[in-house]
Amino acid sequence: MRRTRGAVGRIRRAGAVVAGCAAAVAAAGLAPTAAQAAQAVPSSGGGAVVRTDAGWVRGEVTREGRQFLGIPYAEQPVGDLRWRPPRPAEPWRGVRDADAFGNRCVQTASWDPGYENPSHTEDCLDLNVYAPEGGERRPVMVWLHGGGLTAGAGEDIVPDAFARQTGAVVVTVNYRLGAMGFLATEGLDQEAADRVSGNFGMQDQQAALRWVRANIGRFGGDAGRVTIAGESAGGRSVCTQLASPGARGLYRAGIVESGAYGDCAGRAHGKAVASGAEFAKKAGCPDPATALNCLRRKPAKDILAAQAGFDWGPVVGGGFLPQQPMKAYAAGSAAGIPVLNGANSDEGRLFVYPRFEGQGKPLTAAQYPGALTQEYGAQVGAAALKRYPLSAFASPTHAFAATAGDRMFACSALRLDRALAGRGPVYGYEFADRTSPPFASIREAGRTFDFGATHVNEVQYLFKHFGLKTPLNREQRALSRQMVGYWGSFIHGGPPRAEGQPTVPDQREHPGQVLSLRTASAGGNTVGTALDGVHVCDLWDSVPAE
Known part of the structure; x- marks a missing residue:
């Protein structure tokens, strides 16, 4: 990320x-x-x-x-x-x-x-x-x-x-x-x-x-x-x-x-090659006949300077x-391969924060409908306005972040569960500790913004993130130990389990059931089937994936 x-x-x-x-x-x-x-x-x-x-x-x-x-x-x-x-x-x-x-x-x-x-x-x-x-x-x-x-x-x-x-x-x-x-x-x-x-x-x-x-x-x-x-x-x-x-x-x-x-x-492939030609021009190598040799002679800093604005991926x-x-997957790839797959409940907050509060310009109630239309188009934006009413959220920015996180992460994770479930064991989870501390660089910058269980926040419960030991409270340390247990048992070849906690459900036997990972005071780790509805996936599953 x-x-x-x-x-x-x-x-x-x-x-x-x-x-x-x-x-x-x-x-x-x-x-x-x-x-x-x-x-x-x-x-x-x-x-x-x-x-x-x-x-x-x-x-x-x-x-x-x-x-x-x-x-x-x-x-x-x-x-x-x-x-x-x-x-x-x-x-x-x-x-x-x-x-x-x-x-x-x-x-x-x-x-x-x-x-x-x-x-x-x-x-x-x-x-x-x-x-x-x-x-x-x-x-x-x-x-x-x-x-x-x-x-x-x-x-x-x-x-x-x-x-x-x-x-x-x-x-x-x-x-x-x-x-x-x-x-x-x-x-x-x-x-x-x-x-x-x-x-x-x-x-x-x-x-x-x-x-x-x-x-x-x-x-x-x-x-x-x-x-x-x-x-x-x-x-x-x-x-x-x-x-x-x-x-x-x-x-x-x-x-x-x-x-x-x-x-x-x-x-x-065709789009990637066309994008590569535009990149070569931006990098100062416009002639297709000599572009590759030209690019190979460019200093790395020049390549880096030219890559902004392009989509890079497989x-x-x-x-x-x-x-x-x-x-x-539908054709049989990854057949028999166990997969542990999940997302965080508030993924979108990390991405929306720098666009609004991070610039000192919180999204207002008056701006909210227009922001949805601008982001998703008139038809989907209008549907999102009904499904994500401001009355259900702490602020317009949090409402907008929910649409982004649900579309990009939560519903995509649930679709991946379904796609892989016919090929082998698939274990679905959602990290939902809304008290989790955001990673170091935004703790001060965003100290008045509630990031909840946002993107990347689960990593610090498993490992030292950027070599730092995150200051977790007693309940969070308990959740951390449980998550290490879940991940560890899966790596050892069994279903994801932690002592005294529910097993992460196998989607083949329990379609749609996902383990939510929470601290004890927030209800603890629980298995449920409602995440598809919580994240409004009937709307986002009808919109082409990005």
């Missing part, structure tokens, strides 16, 4: 706007074999040394376990490798220190935490491994970060405590973003084996999954029990990988957090993504 940056513009450009701890489950640790012990030995510096297929890495031992940061999983896409599929990492000699995060992939700056500075560095295809001490053949979670496919990095979450509490190995991944990750042009089509370009960032994710398959056993993980997971654009990435033939066999389950927006749809029509994800 781009967090709020894209939301200052039109909400209807959903792809650009979004485009991203009851007891925990403990793994039964087995004594390491002699072969494995030879791969992971203490170093003289108090860390741990592990051999990967490209060379030895030295990580660190922390209070939570072992961590290995900044491991290259592919050859860096610099020079002539810009806009080419990822290649295996070049081997190195000796022992490589893995005690610091790698570079963030090329991205612009915003006021969001962790995004304050731009990155112009293409040397960024690294991953981070967090492994509990002792044991082997633990389940693995591979986390794909959010950021609207234009920002973010694997370091945005620190899942060391989560790994220890769940007994899982966790891997976080960097992948190419924006134009660097998703440019499609005629010239790039000609270089592609299937004549369809524009999926470089998604191909990076698959390269990371292949690295996990080849190497994770040396860190104590089980390559046969990999769950791919992500939030916002990371969740959308999971949707895409579920539909991609190239990802088959690289994972056994998926977790989608607030990632079903726009029905996980990719860009049509491209449909080639071998990577033959058809739209929803059609792929």
Whole structure:
């Protein structure tokens, strides 16, 4: 997720706007074999040394376990490798220190935490491994970060405590973003084996999954029990990988957090190529015959400067993504793959805030009808005005935010539940802790605005967000422990469960039933069937997905 940056513009450009701890489950640790012990030995510096297929890495031992940061999983896409599929990492000699995060992939700056500075560095295809001490053949979670496919990095979450509490190995991944990750042009089509370009960032994710398959056993993980997971654009990435033939066999389950927006749809190939031609002109490379060579010579900062205003995301029509994800699911893609999928109850508030209160211009009651018409058109706007009366909300901004969140996230998540339920186990949840603290950068800026259970707020209940331990109260810490239990049991291969709490319902057996995650004083975790009505999905399901 781009967090709020894209939301200052039109909400209807959903792809650009979004485009991203009851007891925990403990793994039964087995004594390491002699072969494995030879791969992971203490170093003289108090860390741990592990051999990967490209060379030895030295990580660190922390209070939570072992961590290995900044491991290259592919050859860096610099020079002539810009806009080419990822290649295996070049081997190195000796022992490589893995005690610091790698570079963030090329991205612009915003006021969001962790995004304050731009990155112009293409040397960024690294991953981070967090492994509990002792044991082997633990389940693995591979986390794909959010950021609207234009920002973010694997370091945005620190899942060391989560790994220890769940007994899982966790891997976080960097992948190419924006134009660097998703440019499609005629010239790039000609270089592609299937004549369809524009999926470089998604191909990076698959390269990371292949690295996990080849190497994770040396860190104590089980390559046969990999769950791919992500939030916002990371969740959308999971949707895409579920539909991609190239990802088959690289994972056994998926977790989608607030990632079903726009029905996980990719860009049509023809439109993506036409957009790429416009981008090339904006970047100063207008001649189609020389555009690709021209773009490859451009400094990364020039590419970054030109990418604003374009929609960046996966491209449909080639071998990577033959058809739209929803059609792929109907045709049998992701058959038998368990999925934990959900959204937050107040997703839209984070995106609407900077458009109104964030600029010191709260939406007024008089402006509300016009804002709906401008956003959704006359017919849908009039219907929304009736279904979202101001009398039901604390303010006109909150009413408008409800329309945005319901359309982009809540109803899309429920549609994804239905689409996947015929293919395998699907567990639906909604994060509904309306007391949850907003992430750091807006706590002060929006201190008088009620963000509720808004976009990204569930992440801090699972991991350290941007390395920060969020100040949760006693009830919120209890909910956090329960959520770690749910996520952990799912990663271990069972239904999502937490001690003393209801099990997340399987949509195959209980269609439409979703677990709402709340603190005890707000009613606790409850299973219900009313979310479709609460989020007015009969209206939004009739409107084409964005």
